[in-house]
Amino acid sequence: MTKQEFKKLFDQYFDAIRNYIYYRSGDADLATDLAQDVFLRLWEKQPDYHPKATVGLLYKMASDEFVSLYRRQKLELNYKNSLTFKIQEVSPEEELQYKELQQKYERALAGLSEKQRVVFLMNRMDGLKYHEIADRLNISVKAVEKRMKHALDDLKSKFNVK
Missing domain, CATH: 1.10.10.10 (Winged helix-like DNA-binding domain superfamily/Winged helix DNA-binding domain)
Structure with missing residues (x-):
């Protein structure tokens, strides 16, 4: 993926990816952070650029990031709840x-x-x-x-x- 292709993809789909995460989380700041992480990971992976496949990959990565964050938060919450000692x-x-x-x-x-x-x-x-x-x-x-x-x-x- 070239720099121009990535920039075009970012400009065209960043808001959509952020909204997708926002609809799932209800947290605008979290959605922005995760959307940035998704695009950063995409840039690091440097996949071959195929417009439809790359957009699908973005949504899949966004979903995976959100689920991963949710699991981490759930694990942390369970851990914190288990720390109560009498x-x-x-x-x-x-x-x-x-x-x-x-x-x-x-x-x-x-x-x-x-x-x-x-x-x-x-x-x-x-x-x-x-x-x-x-x-x-x-x-x-x-x-x-x-x-x-x-x-x-x-x-x-x-x-x-x-």
Whole structure:
């Protein structure tokens, strides 16, 4: 795809793609951000330019981006909802230490790559086995093992665990 073809495609379809995402999300800012991401990914992929096929690809990519974002948000919400602990009779100092540790854990999780975080949370929070994660993400068990290993290594290094 040439620069001129991409510019023409962007000028002609950006508003339509943004509206498509907006209709699904109800959030104008989110729709604009995702539409920009879609066009950026299209530029990075540099597919052969066939007008009808490329427009179809844009809509498919927009849908995939929206669904992916929705799944990430749902996963994050489930994770946050699962963090409620009931601690009885704790000192203010212990409560402060707990909150600091929880914030450190959340920052460490946020620092993981999306792929690592998804595998880690699916295993630790949802209790899924590696083969179940592989089936759901449509990847190999070895890929799940590798992502989990890197996630655990990153978390251990951030918490100075040996």
